[in-house]
Amino acid sequence: MNIETQFKQLRLHGMNRSWLALAETRKLHELTFTEGMEVLLQAESDDRDGKRFERLQLNANFRYRASIEELKMDAKRGLDKATVAVFATGEYIPKGEAILICGSTGTGKSFLASALGHHACTQGYRVAYFNVQKLLLKTKMSRIDGSVFKFFEKISKADLLILDDFGLTHLEQQQRIDMLEIIEDRHAKKATIIASQLPVEKWWDVFGDSTLADAFLDRMVHTSYRIELKGESLRKKR
Secondary structure (H helix, E strand, C coil): CCHHHHHHHCCCHHHHHHHHHHHHCCCHHHCCHHHHHHHHHHHHHHHHHHHHHHHHHHHHCCCCCCCHHHCCCEHHHCECHHHHHHHHCCCCCCCCCEEEEEECCCCCHHHHHHHHHHHHHHCCCCEEEEEHHHHHHHHHHHHHCCCHHHHHHHHHCCCEEEEEEECCCCCCHHHHHHHHHHHHHHCCCCEEEEEECCCHHHHHHHHCCHHHHHHHHHHHCCCCEEEEECCCCHHHHC
């Protein structure tokens, strides 16, 4: 049994590709045993990291394929390099902190949220991305088929939950309870990003129930980072 076959049987695909490349370029015999092992192990590590990122990205179901490098940094718009650099470290995720992104239509809220989510995937974090209306519809359907607790548990396990388009419509009573339960499961344990056209000061009105609204805002607002995007719609500029 040759080496290539053993690599394949052991599913060491990164090592196998690196081995073949070294053999084809005739660099295989120029390396010491230690150097060769370092090259092969690094190739395998890179291969597994790449596959994990692809899997995390696919499972997140992002609205946009976006990256931090594509963001338009402009302090006048409410987004500067220093702020993005803080988020790029990813330190807010294990701390279970929240980022609230507000701004009118077309200012880049969803793109920013997607970019931060993609970056979290590159750092190995599990991310879940939802449009709020679709999320609440899914919770309603899962309650009907009896899988609601399993669905909530799945959401709670995401290292970063992104809720997009929050506040487009007022919430019904069960939706208020569902939103509070989702946030309660994550409070001070898992990170959350919420993007909304409404300024945070108007989020209370979305609930229409003072008790639940106070509980939700208490968990989300007081210890969060806030970004308010301003200016003309980027869609119009394009």
